[in-house]
Structures are given as structure tokens and as C-alpha cells.
Amino acid sequence: MSQVKSSSLGYPRIGENREWKKALEAFWSGKLEEAAFLKQLETIRLNHLQLQKQAGIDLIPVNDFSYYDHILDTAAMFGVVPERFGYTGGPVSVTTYYAMARGNKTASASEMTKWFNTNYHYIVPELKGITPALTENRPLIAYREAKEKLGIEGKPVIVGPYTFLKLSKGYAASELATVAAQYVPLYAQVLRELEQEGVQWVQMDEPALVTDVSDADLALVQSIYAQLHEAAPKLKLLLQTYFESVQHYAAIAALPVQGLGLDFTAGAEKNLQQLESIGFPQDKVLGAGVIDGRNIWRADLQERKALLARIAKVVPNDRLIVSSSCSLLHVPVSAALETALPAELAGALAYANEKLEEIAVLATALNEGEAAVKEAFDRNAAALAALAASPSRGRASVHAAVASIDAQPSERKAVFAERQVSQKERWQLPFLPTTTIGSFPQTAEVRQARQQWRRGDLGEEQYRVFIKEQIQHWIKLQEEIGLDVLVHGEFERTDMVEFFGEKLEGFAFTKNGWVQSYGSRCVKPPVIYGDVQFSKPMTVEETVYAQSLTSKPVKGMLTGPITILNWSFVRSDLTREQVAYQIALALAEEVKALEEAGIEMIQVDEPALREGLPLKREDWEQYLNWAVLSFRLSTSDVKDTTQIHTHMCYCEFHDIIDSIRALDADVISIETSRSHGELIHSFEEHTYELGIGLGVYDIHSPRVPEVEEMTSMIKRALNVLEPELFWINPDCGLKTRGVDETVASLRNMIQATEQVREQLAK
Known part of the structure; x- marks a missing residue:
């Protein structure tokens, strides 16, 4: 009997003790040679994969690790390097890669802006004047590394073509379809090579699908994914959305992909309503993002289990993947070191590693019954109850002031x-x-x-x-x-x-x-x-x-x-x-x-x-x-x-x-x-x-x-x-x-x- 799978959508890069940050800054300052630098990053990357394996995650993401930023990685993979950096083709060197991010003595850095409504910043790709080409298949390289060095059958993560182009600059909105025609064949090549390698699942991140998507853009998305399916028909593609409810749910659910990932923390009510009222295709799996990837609180496991039971009425367990709502990039690595906090607060924290445990516990509860993980459920309930009872949450004067907010001064005396x-x-x-x-x-x-x-x-x-x-x-x-x-x-x-x-x-x-x-x-x-x-x-x-x-x-x-x-x-x-x-x-x-x-x-x-x-x-x-x-x-x-x-x-x-x-x-x-x-x-x-x-x-x-x-x-x-x-x-x-x-x-x-x-x- 097929069982619920567990999955993470991405893991923090920085390391438990910010080893990644320290390596980058040592390299930039000239204290670390490039070869030693790359070796340090490899060690950090493999350690992260091993941690997820030990946590019991079934679908472990690869290619989510970055030397700086995942959008910059995607740009480099397609040779999207502005002319001012002197790039002449082929794999983008480490020097050029960091020059795009940070600038150098002769060229200004590329623009940086917020990643959707988070506090993470990405480097904005500059498409103007670029003839893109696949410089190297980064997802394939990451997949091979995990398999050869750790025996992990990884799930390559790729920023999807619609999101990548929508977050880029250098073209008019009316030119989106024309620009997409340059990039979709390159994405198709990446997927075709992954299929030939024997990759089972690929996570295609399309968070832009939760924003306001026009009818013209929707038609473009449908065309893009039809082309990608034709290029790699045997590859299982998990179209992953997050940060909100998906726009145009029925049309997106009908795309020729093998799975759809939805966020059931942010936008949960709308996603659930659409799932229950419209249904879900019987030929797809659902990635249920029920563990919040953007906040640090323990999930209420009983409440999350009830939500999954409700979802299972539409999508049975054999087509269900329990996952984080988004990449765990947005939370710290491990709460194990938080020993100096008040007990009621420390016990209620869940960083990336603890969230992996929550995902695995929920998957086990669905597969084997709650009795199999009773201790985890009991510990969770006690921690949440202790936080709720904290005196710090009962300051009556604060609540009274907020209740009468209209009476507080909120206008200057003069214009x-x-x-x-x-x-x-x-x-x-x-x-x-x-x-x-x-x-x-x-x-x-x-x-x-x-x-x-x-x-x-x-x-x-x-x-x-x-x-x-x-x-x-x-x-x-x-x-x-x-x-x-x-x-x-x-x-x-x-x-x-x-x-x-x-x-x-x-x-x-x-x-x-x-x-x-x-x-x-x-x-x-x-x-x-x-x-x-x-x-x-x-x-x-x-x-x-x-x-x-x-x-x-x-x-x-x-x-x-x-x-x-x-x-x-x-x-x-x-x-x-x-x-x-x-x-x-x-x-x-x-x-x-x-x-x-x-x-x-x-x-x-x-x-x-x-x-x-x-x-x-x-x-x-x-x-x-x-x-x-x-x-x-x-x-x-x-x-x-x-x-x-x-x-x-x-x-x-x-x-x-x-x-x-x-x-x-x-x-x-x-x-x-x-x-x-x-x-x-x-x-x-x-x-x-x-x-x-x-x-x-x-x-x-x-x-x-x-x-x-x-x-x-x-x-x-x-x-x-x-x-x-x-x-x-x-x-x-x-x-x-x-x-x-x-x-x-x-x-x-x-x-x-x-x-x-x-x-x-x-």
C-alpha cells in the first residue's frame, strides 16, 4: 500500500553556526583561496543533505543550496550576465558571479529587491541584450553529487520559467511571451537531461502563480508547461507554489505536471476552499504545505493532523506529500542551542531542523497512526499550552489601549x-x-x-x-x-x-x-x-x-x-x-x-x-x-x-x-x-x-x-x-x-x- 511521503522545499544555506557566511566573507577578503572556499561550501552542502536524510524526509531537495542567491544561480545557469561584467560565454566564473551580486571596481552590482513579501533579497536578472544559453545544468550536478556522495535520491529544485521571467527586468510586459520563447527551450533541455539521468521528481518553484496572474499570463503558463511536458514526458514534475493561495486554481491544477504544491499556512483558507469545491485531479499528487516555513513556532500537530485529514477527503494518502509551506530558508537552522530563553518560550520554538521533525511526525501519524508518535504529540501539546499561559501575554493595559486605538493621536496638528x-x-x-x-x-x-x-x-x-x-x-x-x-x-x-x-x-x-x-x-x-x-x-x-x-x-x-x-x-x-x-x-x-x-x-x-x-x-x-x-x-x-x-x-x-x-x-x-x-x-x-x-x-x-x-x-x-x-x-x-x-x-x-x-x- 502506497503511503504519504514527506518532503522539504528547501533548507537554510547559512549553517548552524553561520559557517556559510564566514566562508563567503573569508573568500571575499582574500583570506581563503577559491579551491578551499569551494571545498568548504561542498562540506556545508553535504552536511545539510545528511541532516535531512537523518530527519526521515523522503523527498530531499537538491540545488536549493546557493553561493549567494538562487535567482542569481538561475541567471548564471542561462548565461544572463550583463555586458558590463565582460562575460564571454560558458560557465560563469565565481569571480563574475560575485561581481554581479556585489559590483566591482569597474561595474555596478545588479539590482537587489525583496523576494515576494519576505525579508530575503534576490538579485534581479537583467535580460536586455542577452541571448541566453545553458551554461551548465546545475540541478543535474547537484543531483549527481547527492546520489554519489550520500546515496540520496534527491529532488532537484528549479526556479520555474514564469517566476524567473516575472522577477527579471529588461523587457516590456508585452514582450513576456517573446522572451519566454528564448528560455523555455533551455528549461526543456535541463529537464530532458534530468530525465535521462533517471531523476524521479523535480520541484519547479512557481511562487509567482500566487500573485495576480492575467489571462494572457495564464495562457503563457499553459503553453510553457505543455512544452516542458513534451520535452520530458516521463519526468515527475512537482509544480510548487507558496506564500499565498494559487491564482487560477482550476487551470493550474490541470497543467500537464505530476504534482501540485500548495501552501496551507499562508493562503490556507482559500487553497482549502478551492481544493474542496473544485476538487483535485486524480492523476496528480498534492504537496500539502502544512508546516509553516516562515515562522518559528511549533505547529499544533493535532490541528495540522486534522487539516490533513480534511485534505485527505479530497486527495487520498497515496497521492499526498506532507511538506513545509515554503523553503526553510526563512527560518533559523536549529533551536537546540536556545538554552537561555524562558522555558515556556524555548519549548515552543521550531527552527528548520525541528520543522523537518514535525513533517516526519505528521507523515508517520498518517501512515501508522498517532499512537506511533504519541510522545511527540504529547510533548507538542504541552509546549503550546505553556506558552499560552505565559504572564507576558496578559498585560491588560496594552490590550485596552489597542482596543481603543481610534482614540489615540494619529494626526499632526498642522498640515x-x-x-x-x-x-x-x-x-x-x-x-x-x-x-x-x-x-x-x-x-x-x-x-x-x-x-x-x-x-x-x-x-x-x-x-x-x-x-x-x-x-x-x-x-x-x-x-x-x-x-x-x-x-x-x-x-x-x-x-x-x-x-x-x-x-x-x-x-x-x-x-x-x-x-x-x-x-x-x-x-x-x-x-x-x-x-x-x-x-x-x-x-x-x-x-x-x-x-x-x-x-x-x-x-x-x-x-x-x-x-x-x-x-x-x-x-x-x-x-x-x-x-x-x-x-x-x-x-x-x-x-x-x-x-x-x-x-x-x-x-x-x-x-x-x-x-x-x-x-x-x-x-x-x-x-x-x-x-x-x-x-x-x-x-x-x-x-x-x-x-x-x-x-x-x-x-x-x-x-x-x-x-x-x-x-x-x-x-x-x-x-x-x-x-x-x-x-x-x-x-x-x-x-x-x-x-x-x-x-x-x-x-x-x-x-x-x-x-x-x-x-x-x-x-x-x-x-x-x-x-x-x-x-x-x-x-x-x-x-x-x-x-x-x-x-x-x-x-x-x-x-x-x-x-x-x-x-x-x-
């Missing part, structure tokens, strides 16, 4: 035009004022001091003196460079969200909860497990000290409520809207504390506002309404002369420009240098009448931009934006950059600004 007059008189800033986004380089010395302080090797007072020395040095340096509005540098902060979570009630911090954000950049999101509440001022001491060192204004630097929400692992017993309001009300207290201490320029960053957008446009309005309200709850109860700034990261702004305006921030800075032209085009179509700074250079690349590059960017922006409202700033914070390149880049930025000022004054 922007009136505030602008008051602020101009108050601040006396020059034309085209210059500033930075907040952070300055976190040098090895800074990181070492923080580690010593956390270990107790450096006393509290010694550490405070050290931080003040860093602030003093960079205030002086900013004045020498010629910046108009200064920042204290954030040397006391490890991460822009973690820092605030450590000082607010309701948060917890893990020891090993690292996840990949982009490249080797890993973040350790806070865990919001209780009610969020303000305790005491969090940023006042450092900001006031910085202001005491200069006559120029120093901005207070806060992270906004939606970014804290979106960049944290959020409790699942409340709605995200309710948690956002809790955070917003707590931050409002910090804004008041800064203003009362004399800090009247306050930046409340919301780089993650757009990434929280639902993937279906029909759901946008509801999210944007409470997201904007949350920001305004944090920032509205201030004087007219207090200037509220905010910052946003890479994203497409034109479709949420009204919501950005509704934030009512006095100044917004936007991270745009890798896609500057696209954003300028947005402002050619939409009027923006508040203060704005478009990032004039890319801080994610180590290259120092030339003055001429920045003057060109500034001039183009001034063609469509009001010069009196325009600010000059880098793309983002400078935490990850080196000191020398930071200083050189900022000097060039000031020189570019002065040139434009002189030209416009003539």
Missing part, C-alpha cells in the same frame, strides 16, 4: 505646508540639505567591544565610554566632511530591530536565530512572544550626547512599527494588525522622550513597509490602512517644528505612493540607486509634495561612486521633484561598509551636492 514654514525657520538648512540614513561602519573594534560587554569582560561604564568615543569621532568626521544634518552612528546597536526589541517588553532574543537577508548578510530577528510595552527611554542618552558635540542638528533614530513587525518572528495568537498597534504605541512614548530631551529631528525608519503587502492586490487596502495608521500613531503627537523623517528600502513605490504620502512624514529617504531610473519615472507620473531624498549611491557595493554619477542622479531627480523639498543622502545605512570607502563616498556626495548647488544658483 505639511504649514509645518514646512515653521521647520524652515527653525532649522535654517541650506538648499539641498545633506544627511545620512543613520548607521556608520561597525568596525571589528566596535563588534569586539560589544561582544566583550555582552560576555561581561567589559564593564557597563567602560562600554558606555567606548560608545561615546565612537560617537565623538564620527560627529567630528561628519562635520569635516560637510554634512548638514548629522547622526550619532548607532554604534551601540547590533541590528535596527533587535536593539529596540531588547528594550521593549514582550520581546525575546535568541542565541542562534540567524536567517539570511541577502548574500552573507544574516539577521537575528527578535521574537515577539508577549504583549509589547514601553519600559524606559531607549535612544535618548546617545542622541543627546551626540547633539551636545555639535551645533548642527542630530537626528534621533528609531525603527518604525511595521518594520519591527515585519522583521521579527511574530506571535501567532494575535493578528499582525493588533501587534503592530502595540509596537506603535510603545514607540510613540520614545518619540515623546526624544522631543522632551531637545531632539526635534526624529527619523522613524520603515524600510519594510512595502514588503508586508499581501501578494494579491485585492488585499492591499486593508494592510496599508493599518500600516499607515501604525506609523502615524508613533509620530503624530509632536510639535509642528519637530521634523519627522522616515526611510524605505528597495521596492516598487509607484503603486503605493498614496500610502507613502499618507504617512505624513516631513522627509522620506528612499533606497533607489540600483533602480534610480525606475523610481524617477514614478515621480514623473505622480506628484509628491513632501520632503524627499532619493539615495544617490549604492551602499551594498564596496565601490566608491564617482562625483559625476551622483550629480547625474541628483539632476534627473530635480527634473521631477521640487528642489526646495529635496534632500541628498546615501541609499541606506552604512553599517556594513568599511571606514575608508564610507568617508570617500560621502566626500564625493558632498562634492556632487556642491556642484549642483552652484549650477542651480547661476
Whole structure:
């Protein structure tokens, strides 16, 4: 009798102790030769496969491992390398691969943007002028490695052609079918070679199918998969969707593939409704994504088992695969090291390895009965009950404030035009004022001091003196460079969200909860497990000290409520809207504390506002309404002369420009240098009448931009934006950059600004 299979859709790359990150950075710095580097990555990759095998996973993904990013991998596989990198064909070298991701001395990096509505960033393929060719069959190489070295019959994972093209740039929307005609034969070749190798299952990731898919795009998808089936008719293709309910369910379920993967965590209600009302093809298997691949909480195994039983009424067990909802790339590796957390919290955590166990337990329960895994079910129920009973979830005053949210201040006392007059008189800033986004380089010395302080090797007072020395040095340096509005540098902060979570009630911090954000950049999101509440001022001491060192204004630097929400692992017993309001009300207290201490320029960053957008446009309005309200709850109860700034990261702004305006921030800075032209085009179509700074250079690349590059960017922006409202700033914070390149880049930025000022004054 055929049984339920278990599957993972992908495994974290970074390693339990971030071995992957350390290897990349050692190679980039020249401390590790290429051959040794590649050997280290192979060891990490094989270890990950072995872990999944030991967990009892039947269908183990291969080719999900990456040297940087899986979309960049796909681009490299098809020779999608922009001309500026000097590529001449054949397999893409490691040097060229990383140049595309990070830039080099002669070529700027490719654009980077968010992977759907997650905090992972991918490198955007540039298709313009490219004649694609299969440079090497990466899924086949990964399959052979797993089989030959570990005896694993792997399931190659490939980014599907529709998703790959939809996430690429360099062609008009009307040209999609024409571009697809270039790439589908290459995909067909990949699949044909996998079929010839004897591969059993291939996971074709098509998360773009959960977005708004037009009728024309649907017809294209049908054509694509008909061609792929014809190329490799004996290969079992699992068309995998995730992050939401699939669009055009009936048509997608009818595609000539052998399996369809659906997310039963995000978009679960709609996917389940479609499954039950429309049915499921009898010639296909269903990949049931019932274990959440994006959050860190233990699943309620009884509830998940009941869901699977409901699904089994439509799709019997012999055609069912129990899996994670998406790749486990978005969660940390192992919760085994989290020994310092409160017991009720530690017991409720499930990282990637624990989620693999949950998948295997559910599959066993379906195949052998719950009695076979009773201990696991009992342990699970006890852990969830302990978390629910935590006193941190019962702060009555917090719940009362959220219940009366309409009574909280959420509008500035004066409109922007009136505030602008008051602020101009108050601040006396020059034309085209210059500033930075907040952070300055976190040098090895800074990181070492923080580690010593956390270990107790450096006393509290010694550490405070050290931080003040860093602030003093960079205030002086900013004045020498010629910046108009200064920042204290954030040397006391490890991460822009973690820092605030450590000082607010309701948060917890893990020891090993690292996840990949982009490249080797890993973040350790806070865990919001209780009610969020303000305790005491969090940023006042450092900001006031910085202001005491200069006559120029120093901005207070806060992270906004939606970014804290979106960049944290959020409790699942409340709605995200309710948690956002809790955070917003707590931050409002910090804004008041800064203003009362004399800090009247306050930046409340919301780089993650757009990434929280639902993937279906029909759901946008509801999210944007409470997201904007949350920001305004944090920032509205201030004087007219207090200037509220905010910052946003890479994203497409034109479709949420009204919501950005509704934030009512006095100044917004936007991270745009890798896609500057696209954003300028947005402002050619939409009027923006508040203060704005478009990032004039890319801080994610180590290259120092030339003055001429920045003057060109500034001039183009001034063609469509009001010069009196325009600010000059880098793309983002400078935490990850080196000191020398930071200083050189900022000097060039000031020189570019002065040139434009002189030209416009003539």
C-alpha cells in the first residue's frame, strides 16, 4: 500500500553556526583561496543533505543550496550576465558571479529587491541584450553529487520559467511571451537531461502563480508547461507554489505536471476552499504545505493532523506529500542551542531542523497512526499550552489601549505646508540639505567591544565610554566632511530591530536565530512572544550626547512599527494588525522622550513597509490602512517644528505612493540607486509634495561612486521633484561598509551636492 511521503522545499544555506557566511566573507577578503572556499561550501552542502536524510524526509531537495542567491544561480545557469561584467560565454566564473551580486571596481552590482513579501533579497536578472544559453545544468550536478556522495535520491529544485521571467527586468510586459520563447527551450533541455539521468521528481518553484496572474499570463503558463511536458514526458514534475493561495486554481491544477504544491499556512483558507469545491485531479499528487516555513513556532500537530485529514477527503494518502509551506530558508537552522530563553518560550520554538521533525511526525501519524508518535504529540501539546499561559501575554493595559486605538493621536496638528514654514525657520538648512540614513561602519573594534560587554569582560561604564568615543569621532568626521544634518552612528546597536526589541517588553532574543537577508548578510530577528510595552527611554542618552558635540542638528533614530513587525518572528495568537498597534504605541512614548530631551529631528525608519503587502492586490487596502495608521500613531503627537523623517528600502513605490504620502512624514529617504531610473519615472507620473531624498549611491557595493554619477542622479531627480523639498543622502545605512570607502563616498556626495548647488544658483 502506497503511503504519504514527506518532503522539504528547501533548507537554510547559512549553517548552524553561520559557517556559510564566514566562508563567503573569508573568500571575499582574500583570506581563503577559491579551491578551499569551494571545498568548504561542498562540506556545508553535504552536511545539510545528511541532516535531512537523518530527519526521515523522503523527498530531499537538491540545488536549493546557493553561493549567494538562487535567482542569481538561475541567471548564471542561462548565461544572463550583463555586458558590463565582460562575460564571454560558458560557465560563469565565481569571480563574475560575485561581481554581479556585489559590483566591482569597474561595474555596478545588479539590482537587489525583496523576494515576494519576505525579508530575503534576490538579485534581479537583467535580460536586455542577452541571448541566453545553458551554461551548465546545475540541478543535474547537484543531483549527481547527492546520489554519489550520500546515496540520496534527491529532488532537484528549479526556479520555474514564469517566476524567473516575472522577477527579471529588461523587457516590456508585452514582450513576456517573446522572451519566454528564448528560455523555455533551455528549461526543456535541463529537464530532458534530468530525465535521462533517471531523476524521479523535480520541484519547479512557481511562487509567482500566487500573485495576480492575467489571462494572457495564464495562457503563457499553459503553453510553457505543455512544452516542458513534451520535452520530458516521463519526468515527475512537482509544480510548487507558496506564500499565498494559487491564482487560477482550476487551470493550474490541470497543467500537464505530476504534482501540485500548495501552501496551507499562508493562503490556507482559500487553497482549502478551492481544493474542496473544485476538487483535485486524480492523476496528480498534492504537496500539502502544512508546516509553516516562515515562522518559528511549533505547529499544533493535532490541528495540522486534522487539516490533513480534511485534505485527505479530497486527495487520498497515496497521492499526498506532507511538506513545509515554503523553503526553510526563512527560518533559523536549529533551536537546540536556545538554552537561555524562558522555558515556556524555548519549548515552543521550531527552527528548520525541528520543522523537518514535525513533517516526519505528521507523515508517520498518517501512515501508522498517532499512537506511533504519541510522545511527540504529547510533548507538542504541552509546549503550546505553556506558552499560552505565559504572564507576558496578559498585560491588560496594552490590550485596552489597542482596543481603543481610534482614540489615540494619529494626526499632526498642522498640515505639511504649514509645518514646512515653521521647520524652515527653525532649522535654517541650506538648499539641498545633506544627511545620512543613520548607521556608520561597525568596525571589528566596535563588534569586539560589544561582544566583550555582552560576555561581561567589559564593564557597563567602560562600554558606555567606548560608545561615546565612537560617537565623538564620527560627529567630528561628519562635520569635516560637510554634512548638514548629522547622526550619532548607532554604534551601540547590533541590528535596527533587535536593539529596540531588547528594550521593549514582550520581546525575546535568541542565541542562534540567524536567517539570511541577502548574500552573507544574516539577521537575528527578535521574537515577539508577549504583549509589547514601553519600559524606559531607549535612544535618548546617545542622541543627546551626540547633539551636545555639535551645533548642527542630530537626528534621533528609531525603527518604525511595521518594520519591527515585519522583521521579527511574530506571535501567532494575535493578528499582525493588533501587534503592530502595540509596537506603535510603545514607540510613540520614545518619540515623546526624544522631543522632551531637545531632539526635534526624529527619523522613524520603515524600510519594510512595502514588503508586508499581501501578494494579491485585492488585499492591499486593508494592510496599508493599518500600516499607515501604525506609523502615524508613533509620530503624530509632536510639535509642528519637530521634523519627522522616515526611510524605505528597495521596492516598487509607484503603486503605493498614496500610502507613502499618507504617512505624513516631513522627509522620506528612499533606497533607489540600483533602480534610480525606475523610481524617477514614478515621480514623473505622480506628484509628491513632501520632503524627499532619493539615495544617490549604492551602499551594498564596496565601490566608491564617482562625483559625476551622483550629480547625474541628483539632476534627473530635480527634473521631477521640487528642489526646495529635496534632500541628498546615501541609499541606506552604512553599517556594513568599511571606514575608508564610507568617508570617500560621502566626500564625493558632498562634492556632487556642491556642484549642483552652484549650477542651480547661476
